[in-house]
Amino acid sequence: MLEVENLHCTLGTNEILQGISFTISGGEIVTVVGKSGAGKTTLMRVLCGLENISRGTVCIRGKKACHGDYGLVQQGCCLFEHMTVLKNVSYALQAVRKFSTEKARAIALDMLAQFGLKDKITAYPNSLSGGQKQRVAIARTLVMDPKVLLFDEPTSALDPEMTNDVVNMIKNIASQGIAILIVTHDLAMSRKISDRILFLEGGKIVENRPTEEFFLDPHSEQAKSFLKNMALF
Numbered sequence: 001m002l003e004v005e006n007l008h009c010t011l012g013t014n015e016i017l018q019g020i021s022f023t024i025s026g027g028e029i030v031t032v033v034g035k036s037g038a039g040k041t042t043l044m045r046v047l048c049g050l051e052n053i054s055r056g057t058v059c060i061r062g063k064k065a066c067h068g069d070y071g072l073v074q075q076g077c078c079l080f081e082h083m084t085v086l087k088n089v090s091y092a093l094q095a096v097r098k099f100s101t102e103k104a105r106a107i108a109l110d111m112l113a114q115f116g117l118k119d120k121i122t123a124y125p126n127s128l129s130g131g132q133k134q135r136v137a138i139a140r141t142l143v144m145d146p147k148v149l150l151f152d153e154p155t156s157a158l159d160p161e162m163t164n165d166v167v168n169m170i171k172n173i174a175s176q177g178i179a180i181l182i183v184t185h186d187l188a189m190s191r192k193i194s195d196r197i198l199f200l201e202g203g204k205i206v207e208n209r210p211t212e213e214f215f216l217d218p219h220s221e222q223a224k225s226f227l228k229n230m231a232l233f
């Protein structure tokens, strides 16, 4: 479904991504891990059009990918603080998709109900818990019907129980056929959630392996040392 081929990205004078290639099928959950500065966030920003590609191609279902194919759930949720939960979720349907207020509201209500947030529709983000905010952020992204969903550190601000909650939610979304790419420092979470791990270093993919293989038997010295530093190998 998502096919990334020989992707390069230069920021300033530095080539940050140096020929990245990978694919993600619909329904598959892939996590990108690697040291600070490896290029994880840059990869995500390039995919959703926030940085320019200097070389390479990104295709979704065989066609050149476009902005609307992606949904990005940013780190820290980034909800609109001055809007209610319902408005946060319905806003882009009106502003971007040009749906009527009623239609946008109906779609948003349905999504919020699926996420167990029906009693929060008139609340403002500052009155929600971290887990609730994360659910609103995911609902807001999902109503736009993305083909690929990108998560930047989805559990960084959450306690273990809420982390589990979000893990289950993401798995459930994947089961609907959406391709999911997650960037995280939370290796325990990535092990729980991912079908596959991309290990990035110096702007290159050093390993692209099924999750358990990666954690139990990393091939590269870089991955071995990364996991050792995390006391996981």
Ligand SMILES: Nc1ncnc2c1ncn2[C@@H]1O[C@H](COP(=O)(O)OP(=O)(O)OP(=O)(O)O)[C@@H](O)[C@H]1O
Pocket: 011, 012, 013, 014, 016, 034, 035, 036, 037, 038, 039, 040, 041, 042, 043
């Ligand atoms: N706008 C920019 N201009 C020049 N260099 C940049 C820019 N943004 C990021 N970089 C550099 O690109 C490299 C990769 O950064 P990136 O944010 O993708 O790393 P990361 O893997 O997400 O790290 P972290 O785990 O710390 O979030 C870093 O060396 C960073 O300094």
Ligand SMILES: [Mg+2]
Pocket: 040, 041, 042
């Ligand atoms: Mg980052």
